[in-house]
Amino acid sequence: MKRITLPDGTSVTALGQGTWMMGDSGADRRKEIAALRAGIDCGMTVIDTAEMYGDGASEELVGEAIAGRRGAVFLVTKVLPSNASRSGTVRACEASLERLKTDYVDLYLLHWRGRVPLAETVEAFDALTRAGKIRRWGVSNFDVDDMEELAGVADAGACAVNQVLYNPEHRGIEFDLMPWQREHQIPIMAYSPLGQGGRLLRSPALAEIAKRHGANPAQVALAWALRDDNVVAIPKAGSSRHAEENARAADLALTPEDLAAIDADFPPPRRKEPLAMI
Ligand code: NDP
Numbered sequence: 001m002k003r004i005t006l007p008d009g010t011s012v013t014a015l016g017q018g019t020w021m022m023g024d025s026g027a028d029r030r031k032e033i034a035a036l037r038a039g040i041d042c043g044m045t046v047i048d049t050a051e052m053y054g055d056g057a058s059e060e061l062v063g064e065a066i067a068g069r070r071g072a073v074f075l076v077t078k079v080l081p082s083n084a085s086r087s088g089t090v091r092a093c094e095a096s097l098e099r100l101k102t103d104y105v106d107l108y109l110l111h112w113r114g115r116v117p118l119a120e121t122v123e124a125f126d127a128l129t130r131a132g133k134i135r136r137w138g139v140s141n142f143d144v145d146d147m148e149e150l151a152g153v154a155d156a157g158a159c160a161v162n163q164v165l166y167n168p169e170h171r172g173i174e175f176d177l178m179p180w181q182r183e184h185q186i187p188i189m190a191y192s193p194l195g196q197g198g199r200l201l202r203s204p205a206l207a208e209i210a211k212r213h214g215a216n217p218a219q220v221a222l223a224w225a226l227r228d229d230n231v232v233a234i235p236k237a238g239s240s241r242h243a244e245e246n247a248r249a250a251d252l253a254l255t256p257e258d259l260a261a262i263d264a265d266f267p268p269p270r271r272k273e274p275l276a277m278i
Helices: 026-041 053-065 086-100 118-130 144-153 177-183 204-213 217-226 240-251 256-265
Strands: 003-005 011-013 016-018 046-048 074-079 107-110 137-140 159-165 188-191 231-233
Touching: 016 026, 026 053, 026 240, 053 086, 074 086, 086 118, 107 118, 107 159, 118 137, 118 144, 137 144, 137 188, 144 159, 144 177, 159 177, 177 188, 204 217, 204 256, 217 231, 217 240, 217 256
Parallel strands: 016 046, 046 074, 074 107, 107 137, 137 159, 159 188, 188 231
Antiparallel strands: 003 011
16 A cells, blocks of 8 residues: 655555544444454554544544554544643543543644644643654644644644645645645645545546546545645545445556546636635
8 A cells, every 4th residue: 555654754554544423323333343444454544533523432433443453553533623722632632542542642633723822732732742642743624824824833844744625626725735735745634535425426527537447436536636645545434345445546546637537527726725624
């Protein structure tokens, strides 16, 4: 599986697994745990969750799914902006660790910007790093101006990723944020890379490309995100079948003709667009 190098030199798999809305329904629990385990078996070892998801239910599900294989997983979770004060961040992280049944997370993200000054959250992240509770930290839903402000309060190379919405329907970041992050060597973690399983996967362009490659539209969407070597994509799959299909997208190389067909239906940005968020 293709890998992406973080600013501290650690490499992670370019395909990971999202977990939003997993753990919400007791009826799906076994299937969701099996899906995450199947994804890990296929090499998608980056697992993304957040204290917000299901009010902790997603973290609890992830904790169960990775029991006995913690060392094989690169675990990502997020602090809510309303908890992101100096002491609130530490408390939130400790509660996440308890739900995840682990004593450290590999990457801890600020879920989006709130009212707490960035310097205060960064101070808490640094304290958590020193305490060994997080291995590194990053941000989510930050636009270029936020990244610049962050660069003013954090050590160079300290922010490991910025997790943002990225798929053919939402590619405004190609105009400015992606070049900025490339220049500063901060990977993009692409969320909702499958357009949440909606219209994107029914697009004629993706269907046509999928047919040419003997693949499916979800795999085309993932291969599209991974065409950039500064991107980690974290699709969410609720079944083992979807997880296994998604992992195979790492082997799909799109041709210039495929990329042109996607550009025709989902044009790249020509000017600055406000950062899209879900
Ligand atoms: P995705 O774009 O990953 O789409 C998930 C949907 O796609 C589900 O309905 C899933 O169905 C379907 N799907 C998955 N694999 C396939 C497949 N092979 N074929 C057909 N359909 C498929 O949406 P998410 O919004 O969940 O984004 C991914 C992750 O990103 C989240 O789970 C979360 O971890 C993170 N995220 C972060 C945000 C942030 O603010 N930082 C915001 C939003 C998401 P099924 O469940 O049946 O497999």
